Amino acid sequence: MMGNSDDPGIVIVGGGICGLATALALRRKGLNSIVLEGSSSLRATGGGIGIFSNGWRVFDELGIGTELRRKATLLSMMRDRILSTGAQRETVCGKDEVRCLKRSDLMEALANGLPHGSIRFGCQVVAIAEDSMTSLPIVYLHDGSIINAKVLIGCDGVNSVVAKSLGMKKPTPSNLWTIRGFTNYPDGHSYGSVFTRLVGGNVTFGLLPIDDNLMHWFISFQLRSDDAKIEDSERLRDWAMELLEGFPADACLMVKDSDLSSLSLTHIRYRAPWDLLFSNTCRGTTAVAGDAMHVMGPFIGQGGSCGLEDTIVLARNLSVALNEAPETELSDDLLRNRVSAALDNYVKERKLRVLRLSTQTYLVGLMIYNPSNIIKFLVFRLLVAFFGGMSFDHARNTANRATGDDLEHLSLRTGEGSRAIDPLQ
Ligand SMILES: Cc1cc2nc3c(=O)[nH]c(=O)nc-3n(C[C@H](O)[C@H](O)[C@H](O)COP(=O)(O)OP(=O)(O)OC[C@H]3O[C@@H](n4cnc5c(N)ncnc54)[C@H](O)[C@@H]3O)c2cc1C
Structure with missing residues (x-):
């Protein structure tokens, strides 16, 4: 070895x-x-x-x-809603594991x-x-x-x-930034197994259940700056709440009640x-x-x-x-x-x-x-x-459709003739 x-x-x-x-x-x-x-x-x-x-x-x-x-x-669907028009699209996860x-x-x-x-x-x-x-x-x-x-x-x-x-x-660097965090609901949240994205102008608020009590959320927004930095998590939370002006009240409450130690601000680069x-x-x-x-x-x-x-x-x-x-x-x-x-x-x-x-x-x-x-x-x-x-x-569809197993490509098994040691076998 x-x-x-x-x-x-x-x-x-x-x-x-x-x-x-x-x-x-x-x-x-x-x-x-x-x-x-x-x-x-x-x-x-x-x-x-x-x-x-x-x-x-x-x-x-x-x-x-x-x-x-x-x-x-296990998430059952993804729901996108445009707040200004009320237009909504739902994508059912079906056999996809999300x-x-x-x-x-x-x-x-x-x-x-x-x-x-x-x-x-x-x-x-x-x-x-x-x-x-x-x-x-x-x-x-x-x-x-x-x-x-x-x-x-x-x-x-x-x-x-x-x-x-x-x-x-x-x-x-893009002109897109994200604030992310968790909110815990000790008595259980009401979002079921749906991944929701609410779009209001240039701000997107996403909320994903992790389990029956914990929600992960993110706010994506545009900002023309290369070095925005907020170390203080209360200020970051307040900024997040300002960004959600005009969003449904439960969205703002989720951010207000978030776990301050989980908050982070990220500049999106690609x-x-x-x-x-x-x-x-x-x-x-x-x-x-x-x-x-x-x-x-x-x-x-x-x-x-x-x-x-x-x-x-x-x-x-x-x-x-x-x-x-x-x-x-x-x-x-x-x-x-x-x-x-x-x-x-x-x-x-x-x-x-x-x-x-x-x-x-x-x-x-x-x-x-x-x-x-x-x-x-x-x-x-x-x-x-x-x-x-x-x-x-x-x-x-990760690579190989010919085999009928679209994820087959993601295997640690080596091909025939290889003498690779697989400790699992
Ligand atoms: C807002 C946002 C949301 C996202 N949401 C999703 C999602 O829902 N699903 C998804 O699949 N992906 C998502 N991603 C992408 C995902 O987070 C990243 O692709 C993933 O974390 C990359 O992992 P990594 O290990 O390659 O890099 P990183 O997670 O960046 O890890 C790099 C590590 O290297 C260390 N390091 C860096 N430089 C050095 C050095 N010089 N010497 C020693 N150590 C060093 C760092 O400390 C760090 O621990 C999201 C990204 C962002 C920004």
């Missing part, structure tokens, strides 16, 4: 959803890794996260699906599946270089220490140092589909995954699930490269060649899928927020023609 404390082998930068899921997926394939996380403890900013069928398929592969399902209500999880529950489930000590907190990575002798990655930490990695996976989010080292452009098309997302034995590769707006709730998909494809490809050869054969040269072929394959498998989700997200954002009705109409036609309109098709 690759990796001990002196020679970590596989190094993952970033212990967010994607970094921990990558470590767990590798672990399920018999590969150890270390995760370098800049924060001093598990980060779960943002309150809740909506997870669709594709994300749940990944959780099942990681062995945490059953545990997480117990903590999140649930909203507490981010902290998800992070804990992922971390609990990893060996003790494999997440190193307080390790801020400041730069990446390439060893001139071996061409393998060197990781520089904020305290001056250095880690010689064999394989480097950047799961370090929107400001990824690893993406920068690959020459990827910085994500584009990697445009055309930037993704021309970016190098891997080089040698280094690659990126999750937001570091394809940060996107939250409009179809796929950023996290798309990153989760990455982790399965990445672990499957790496396991073929690393588990097939006896360890003694793994000279630096051989390892570099095997891993770089595996990472190329990972990027090839992911490219179209990631492009599709980024493009669809970009178009939905345009349709909601572009002021021109002509653009809204044209974008809507495009969405209907190429992306199944506003259905959940994107969460189901």
Whole structure:
């Protein structure tokens, strides 16, 4: 098995959803890794996260699906209402599995599946270089220490140092911001299992039940500023309530009664589909995954699930490269060649899928927020023609329709002839 404390082998930068899921997926394939996380403890900013069928398929592969399902209500439908006209659209979830999880529950489930000590907190990575002798990655930490990695996976989010080292452009800031939080109803809430979005002018208020008592909510709004910052959570709550002027009274009450410690303000940034098309997302034995590769707006709730998909494809490809050869054969040269072929394959498998989700997200954002009705109409036609309109098709049809199992692609199982070790079998 690759990796001990002196020679970590596989190094993952970033212990967010994607970094921990990558470590767990590798672990399920018999590969150890270390995760370098800049924060001093598990980060779960943002309150809740909506997870669709594709994300749940990944959780099942990681062995945490059953545990997480117990903590999140199965949603029955999504309801969009335009307040000014009263127009309403309902999309029934049907056989699509949609649930909203507490981010902290998800992070804990992922971390609990990893060996003790494999997440190193307080390790801020400041730069990446390439060893001139071996061409393998060197990781520089904020305290001056250095880690010689064999394989480097950047799961370090929107400001990824690893993406920068690959020459990827910085994500584009939008003029959209979001305030998110939780509200607890000790006697139970009255929202059932419906995900509701209320649209009032340029403000969208979304509310998702997590369980019978807890609601996750978000307010999306436009603001032409690059550095709005509000540290004080009472002021953030007051701002959120101002944004909801004219919204139904129960919406305002939900924000008023929110758990102040759960509130956060986020500036939405994205990697445009055309930037993704021309970016190098891997080089040698280094690659990126999750937001570091394809940060996107939250409009179809796929950023996290798309990153989760990455982790399965990445672990499957790496396991073929690393588990097939006896360890003694793994000279630096051989390892570099095997891993770089595996990472190329990972990027090839992911490219179209990631492009599709980024493009669809970009178009939905345009349709909601572009002021021109002509653009809204044209974008809507495009969405209907190429992306199944506003259905959940994107969460189901991940790659391979020929087999009849649209989510089959999200499997850690390797193909016939592979000698990869699967500890689950
Ligand atoms: C408002 C909003 C709503 C969203 N809603 C949904 C949703 O409903 N469903 C969904 O699927 N997705 C949603 N997303 C997207 C989802 O949150 C992200 O795609 C997901 O969190 C990305 O996970 P990640 O692990 O790639 O990155 P992150 O969660 O950003 O994690 C990166 C980690 O790396 C660490 N790090 C960063 N730099 C360094 C460094 N240099 N050294 C060491 N550590 C570092 C950070 O501390 C962090 O822990 C939403 C996003 C936003 C902004």
